[in-house]
Amino acid sequence: MLGKRKNNLKIAGRPSGGTPRKSRRVELLARKGLMPSDPKDDEQATTHFKREFRSRFGPNCPKFLIGSLENAVWCAGGRHLEDEKLLAIYLHHDGSVNGDRFSIQLLCSEMAVDIFSRDYMVFGWDFTDETNRQRFLTSAATILDRSTIYDVSRAHKDRYPMLLIVRCRNSRCRVQKRFEGNTTRGDFIETLTLEADYAQQERKVTRENESQRAIRQSILDLQKAEYEESLRADREKEKQRLEKETELKRISDCGVRIGNLKMENRKQDKDKLKYRKMLPKEPTSSKQSKKLRFRKPTGDGYLMRSFSPANKLQDILNFTASEGFPQSKYRILALCPSREISSMTPTRPLSAFGLAQQETLIIEEK
Template identity: 30%
Template structure:
């Protein structure tokens, strides 16, 4: 066994014909890099008939082999995939030995057995284990893995074969006519050349092993343009399996827009292998550091192998004994990470493009920020500056304000609260922010359905502040959920909604981790929205019913108030009328009292003014009778010398004011109140007796 793992790996692949580096790594790791033990794991067991694998194949003639009708060598020529010329010669010698033994033995040739231990010993002794010398053995053979109808067809051709010969070989395997074959997966720079049947496959910049997709054209047909394929693959998610030489494998789910330099930088962040020391196998030719996964021509699920060349950096040597051509892509690493990579710039597996500088500051919120509002403001400003347009609209303010805006609203206006958790040390940040968060559908969904709040958890101080706020605003479970999200799952999006069962409290409905594709992210957002809106329907219906009841009640209250106001107005008018009548009565009574007092006063004055009434025996007297309006009489005696005023005072003293009544003499009829009141009764001939009539004026 070679002292170097690279030599052991090359020898193992050379002997077994296993071109998949990851598979070869797994066998060697299981055998603790013991070549003999690893070979025994994949070679036949002791009771496996070795002769049966070779005795049926006729020995090819010494001259050049006759080509078949498709332009290929006969099936018996190098039919053992992956074996070197030395191994093939060894099997040929075993075949001759078995034939000689069969001639000298009565036992059938099929009964020959060859112990595995002897086979391995002769194989390892007869094959040169030097990877450098064995590399040229297979350099003229190119392997193709043809994917068609969910099946894999393996084809090996000389490098001088043409595209037409490849298609004829595909026809032999799949029965798809050449005229209906459309092949995808060529290197982007050679896609147009691959459409020409006469192009030699050695001129297409192919790797020793290539993944191609066969499409059976319909009768209507279509053009197999690589640009259309790239356009369709841009938004798809690529599953990248990376096998490391002495470390655990890694699986990444990346968007088709991911560039090769970003993939290299992700490996650097996870495995701490500097970009200048990363040696990749499995990339098609023609790729550079700006080539995206969609443009590279790899499958949606692809496997790479990566090893560190740090131990070779001083000697500037690179091993080229892997099954694929080695491609090393510069990435967005910092200047310090590339400062000692001068010797590698001349190596043919490293691209010459100078890498752009990676920002030294990965955080979006400075350490020990004062409060949530200032931290949120700095987050939004730095996010826009770092990732540019387009970008989602983040809420600026405290988490509590964002929660109130999203959750504490009527059911018809309520939204979900999406909390974007950022971490500058996560390897998924660039892909997630540069690809997924810039997609128009994602931006529009956040705008219509969510209130988006962002926070950077790179610094522990800011993380603790946010988790405390999350506990206060949402719940302790939400804080615990955010705390338990691992770095390799960040960035993450927590979707928070107000639960009808919890009253005014909120709960975490879903957590979306950053290792997700565009389609899956959009699907998760829409599914959560639909689930949330379905829960809101009950609350919306209840709010509508409550609003209808409130409206009926309001209308009833309004009608009652109108009736009450009318009644109150009537009562007020009635009270006002009664008060007015009362006041009028009081006024009349007051006036009447005043009038009575005045009349009484006049009567008393008149009564006091009356002269003494003479007796019947006195001479010169006159007896005056006054007939009242009621028909009865007033009677009094006066001296004839008394004047008319005395008679009027007599009438007034009995309650008949002269201003209201007239005193009429019956014959001749004469109004006594209209003549001079100072005349005596004698002068007026009102004696010895007279009857006068009292009439109202």
């Protein structure tokens, strides 16, 4: 199989006519690389790389990704852990004496292609042209570690091709292994397999850890929900307790007010009865009696009673008190002339106050 692939290589053979064969180094220097110089974008560069690589080394080769290095990292990282694969970054250099051997015997061997298709994403780039080399280094500066970037940028061309095995997870990349041009086939296949197995074991451990973390988080969420439910129930109980206490206090205060009001009403009724007993009899004759009309402070009507001119001012005060308007809280005003008669001498007779035969007096709250 290997001999059959060599027939497809663009390696100069012995020319007809007996012309001496060109040296291997001269042939390598004549090559222009697998990429055009200064391509329009990464997609054009990687498309050209993939096409030229297949043309030179045959169709049985790794499936190179198209696009930028950032896109290759995203594809290898996967959206979920189950989709994650290792990223193999193949760096080619046509000036290296190891280029064809590495590509044919290692990279494109049936075992390697099978491993790549199962466990790896493969990204290729050509370092033959300086512009393309700098373009890759600039892009890789934000993805690969400084040590790798430094070593790759200063490596002699005969150390190429290089294959970087990179683990990508959550936009973070770690270089696991680096192959160089002088790597043997046995070491290459064995290391590719070991790295894939190691990555698979890491993913398994990560899945188990994530599963355990999910279980712990589920327990924490359940405990939190139970705590919040308990807290809500306690708050509801406290709210109900406070509402009950408030209602009981309101009822108690209402009872106290009702009790006080009843006591006040009983006292008022007792006082009214006392003042009624102190009132003189109304005169039967209307010729000399004074018919007095008292306007209530509540505005709901008048009180009417007749008094004898010989009755005292105190009798008027006792009458208004018997109707619920005691002198301690109310005063009595006369209109013509305007004066407060309740403040005058209560033992004086009514005839001394110049009240008319029919007089309207005002009961006013103090």
